[in-house]
Amino acid sequence: DVKVTQSSRYLVKRTGEKVFLECVQDMDHENMFWYRQDPGLGLRLIYFSYDVKMKEKGDIPEGYSVSREKKERFSLILESASTNQTSMYLCASSLSEGLPVGYQHFGDGTRLSIL
Amino acid sequence: DAKTTQPNSMESNEEEPVHLPCNHSTISGTDYIHWYRQLPSQGPEYVIHGLTSNVNNRMASLAIAEDRKSSTLILHRATLRDAAVYYCILTGDDKIIFGKGTRLHILP
Numbered sequence: 001d002v003k004v005t006q007s008s009r010y011l012v013k014r015t016g017e018k019v020f021l022e023c024v025q026d027m028d029h030e031n032m033f034w035y036r037q038d039p040g041l042g043l044r045l046i047y048f049s050y051d052v053k054m055k056e057k058g059d060i061p062e063g064y065s066v067s068r069e070k071k072e073r074f075s076l077i078l079e080s081a082s083t084n085q086t087s088m089y090l091c092a093s094s095l096s097e098g099l100p101v102g103y104q105h106f107g108d109g110t111r112l113s114i115l
Numbered sequence: 116d117a118k119t120t121q122p123n124s125m126e127s128n129e130e131e132p133v134h135l136p137c138n139h140s141t142i143s144g145t146d147y148i149h150w151y152r153q154l155p156s157q158g159p160e161y162v163i164h165g166l167t168s169n170v171n172n173r174m175a176s177l178a179i180a181e182d183r184k185s186s187t188l189i190l191h192r193a194t195l196r197d198a199a200v201y202y203c204i205l206t207g208d209d210k211i212i213f214g215k216g217t218r219l220h221i222l223p
Binding site for chain 1: 161216
């Protein structure tokens, strides 16, 4: 069965800390995405990557960076965590070809709390 | 960016059909219509997609208006496990934009 795995379901960090959220997919997908989900706002795209070492800004990249050193792994980095980054973070992946545009596999999310 | 409009919430009785509407009046000719759903404590999962013609799969049916400015997701026989937030999304490239979705409540 295909799988997108996020390293933690729950995470608590302090303001100012550098935070790493990890995502691994076992489907050999080229594309990977990071979203955050907040009540009343739906899912918003933070960053995405079409290939190893490539990254593109999504709709809300401020305060975040990403790293894609290997095809299967996409990391989201909060450089200096702030309380307004408390949220549910979702990772997704997709193929570049062979499946319809927009067909993404999601992980189960990391609920991050910044104190 | 193309936008979709969905009701905030809907209710349905168990074992009855459910019709979830979505308006997308600004759809472009190459946009696909995708539906995802999100069960509690899980990430979104793909339900169905279409371009111009109606589509059926094991989970649901998708009815697309002739002008493509609206579509309807049809769950033929709702169960309690179908209670979720349903997202209607337009996709023209690999970047997809989620709206707020419709929270579907199933009454036993």
